[in-house]
Each structure stands twice: as structure tokens, then as C-alpha cells.
Amino acid sequence: MRHALTIAGSDPSGGAGIQADLKTFAAFGVYGMSAITAATVQNTCGVREAQALKPGLVAAQIGCLFEDIRVDAVKIGMTADADVISAIAGELRKHPGVPVVLDPVMVSTSGHALLDPAAVHALTRQLLPLAALITPNLPETTVLTGREVRTVEDMRTAAVDLIALGARAVVVKGGHLDGDAVDVFFDGRDFLLLPQPRVATRNTHGTGCTFSSAVAAALANGKPLPDAVRVAKTYISEAIAHAETLGHGHGPVNHFYAATFGSADLL
Numbered sequence: 001m002r003h004a005l006t007i008a009g010s011d012p013s014g015g016a017g018i019q020a021d022l023k024t025f026a027a028f029g030v031y032g033m034s035a036i037t038a039a040t041v042q043n044t045c046g047v048r049e050a051q052a053l054k055p056g057l058v059a060a061q062i063g064c065l066f067e068d069i070r071v072d073a074v075k076i077g078m079t080a081d082a083d084v085i086s087a088i089a090g091e092l093r094k095h096p097g098v099p100v101v102l103d104p105v106m107v108s109t110s111g112h113a114l115l116d117p118a119a120v121h122a123l124t125r126q127l128l129p130l131a132a133l134i135t136p137n138l139p140e141t142t143v144l145t146g147r148e149v150r151t152v153e154d155m156r157t158a159a160v161d162l163i164a165l166g167a168r169a170v171v172v173k174g175g176h177l178d179g180d181a182v183d184v185f186f187d188g189r190d191f192l193l194l195p196q197p198r199v200a201t202r203n204t205h206g207t208g209c210t211f212s213s214a215v216a217a218a219l220a221n222g223k224p225l226p227d228a229v230r231v232a233k234t235y236i237s238e239a240i241a242h243a244e245t246l247g248h249g250h251g252p253v254n255h256f257y258a259a260t261f262g263s264a265d266l267l
């Protein structure tokens with residue numbers, strides 16, 4: 001069995017953050033571990049509060065796992081602030097062979113800041129170069145590149161900019177596009193377009209977390225990056241299409257369906 005580590009914030013409602021990541025790892029048959037960066041107070045209706053852990057505590061969680069258990073892939077989600085980012089980067093630099101998927105989480109769907117805006121520079125300088133793949137959504141792509149991104153053509157241009165910024169590969173996610181949910185993968189050489197019909201649903205809480213964890217799990221299972229991205233897109237699409245309404249706001253996706261019926265290609 002392969003092992004993956006998520007470094008992310010806690011979502012007590014279980015739809016996003018480390019909770020979504022661990023469910024996704026399990027769906028891929030990967031043993032999941034977690035280092036918590038921040039506690040949030042949130043449900044399907046939104047984020048009420050978020051508090052970062054002390055950077056030393058974040059570093060210690062990561063360090064003690066690497067001392068004990070082989071880590072086949074890492075996913076990074078909510079990083080909260082610049083000090084936590086430095087702590088994460090300091091630990092991961094000790095393990096250069098492990099593939100890292102960086103989801104540069106900045107703002108929740110409901111509009112609450114999950115990253116100190118002053119920490120974007122630290123994220124770009126310290127975490128971006130460590131990542132095998134980064135997976136920004138459209139607003140995060142705009143923050144990272146300074147470019148308006150509204151169309152698939154804009155996404156391709158922004159992907160080139162993100163590689164120039166130091167990313168090794170990128171998926172610009174099109175969940176916030178008008179029309180189909182098209183994601184754009186670029187590794188500095190080849191583009192891969194990942195189109196899926198848009199599902200008319202409110203249940204999109206944790207879609208970005210789930211997608212990036214699915215890529216990390218597939219990498220842990222030994223898939224090459226383009227295949228990992230393809231299977232992750234199938235997984236998230238099935239999980240969104242079969243989401244059951246839960247709570248009064250944006251409900252979570254359906255990991256059970258996606259794992260059981262969604263794709264024969266997870267392991």
C-alpha cells in the first residue's frame with residue numbers, strides 16, 4: 001500500500017480541507033496521513049473563523065511522520081500565513097524526491113480569507129518551486145499571475161505564466177468558468193484540456209481539495225502526472241455529479257459513489 005500526506009486546514013463539516021483529503025486518499029486505496037496547518041470553524045454555509053497553528057507545531061507534525069513512515073506523495077492545501085509556509089517549505093526541502101501537489105488555497109467559496117494576502121509572495125517563492133504540480137482555480141490564478149482569466153484561452157496563457165513563475169506543471173481549474181467545467185493542464189511542453197459538462201448543483205464544497213488530493217493519491221500509486229490528472233478529473237466529476245444535498249449551503253461531494261462506481265482506474 002502507498003502512503004500520502006496532506007498538509008492542510010481542518011474543516012469540521014468534513015467537506016473540504018484535511019477531511020476531504022483523507023476521504024479521497026482512502027478512495028484511491030492510499031493510506032492517508034495529515035499535518036494540520038489551521039483550525040477553521042465552518043459548515044456548508046461558510047467559514048466563520050480560522051486560526052493558524054504555531055509554525056513549529058506544523059513543522060513538528062510533518063517531521064515526525066517522515067521520521068517514521070515512507071511518504072509517497074504530499075498534498076498541500078490551506079497554508080494560512082507566511083510563517084506556516086516557511087515551516088512547511090523547511091520540512092519538505094529535506095525530502096526532494098517526494099512529489100508535492102500544491103493547491104494554493106486563498107479564499108473559501110463563501111469569501112473568507114484562508115491565506116493572509118501578504119503571504120502570497122512567500123507561497124510563490126517558497127512552495128511553488130517545491131511542487132510537481134500546482135492547481136489554482138481562476139481567482140487564485142489571477143492573484144498569482146496578475147491576469148484576468150475568463151476563458152479557456154486565458155487559462156492557457158496564464159498556465160504559461162505560472163510555469164515562468166517557477167511551477168513545474170500546472171492545472172488551471174475551470175470550476176469558476178461560464179459553461180463547461182474545463183481544466184487546463186500544462187507542463188511547460190504539452191497542454192492537456194480536461195473538459196467535463198458543468199453539473200448544475202450547489203454541492204461544490206471541497207471540490208478543489210478533492211481534486212488535488214486525487215492527483216496526489218494517483219501519484220502515490222505510481223501514475224505518471226498526466227494520467228494522475230486525468231483520473232483525478234474523472235473522480236471529482238463523478239463525485240460532484242452524485243453529490244447528495246447536506247446542510248443548508250454548499251454541500252460536499254460524494255466520495256463513496258466516485259470510489260465505487262466512478263472509475264475503474266483509481267488504484
Ligand SMILES: Nc1ncnc2c1ncn2[C@@H]1O[C@H](COP(=O)(O)OP(=O)(O)O)[C@@H](O)[C@H]1O
Nearest residue numbers: 137173174175176181197198199207208211236
Ligand atoms: N459545477 C461543476 N460541474 C462539474 N465540474 C465542476 C463543477 N464545479 C467545479 N468543477 C470541477 O471541480 C474541480 C475543482 O474546481 P474549482 O471549483 O475551480 O476549484 P476550487 O474548489 O479550488 O475553487 C475542477 O476539476 C472543476 O472543473
Ligand SMILES: Cc1ncc(COP(=O)(O)O)c(N)n1
Nearest residue numbers: 009010016017206207208209
Ligand atoms: C480548511 C479548508 N481548506 C480549504 C477550503 C476550500 O475548499 P474548496 O475545495 O471548496 O476550495 C476550505 N473551505 N476549508
